[in-house]
Amino acid sequence: MEITIPLKDHEFAARLIERLIYFLVVEMGLRIKTMGSTTLEREDLDRNPEPDNAYYIQNQSIVTG
Numbered sequence: 001m002e003i004t005i006p007l008k009d010h011e012f013a014a015r016l017i018e019r020l021i022y023f024l025v026v027e028m029g030l031r032i033k034t035m036g037s038t039t040l041e042r043e044d045l046d047r048n049p050e051p052d053n054a055y056y057i058q059n060q061s062i063v064t065g
Contacts, residue, residue: 013060014052032057
């Protein structure tokens with residue numbers, strides 16, 4: 001088990017990137033499905049990535065619902 005606490009700069013950058021992605025998607029007339037922290041299962045890796053935030057743009061319709 002690994003326990004970490006995000007630093008202030010990390011959280012600021014994460015929110016800034018999130019806003020940038022959101023506004024770009026809106027300007028391009030696309031739809032987005034945002035996910036918070038999630039585990040992505042990858043059988044081809046020995047471990048599963050766990051991003052702070054996940055964004056589905058091209059495959060938004062697949063993950064919605």
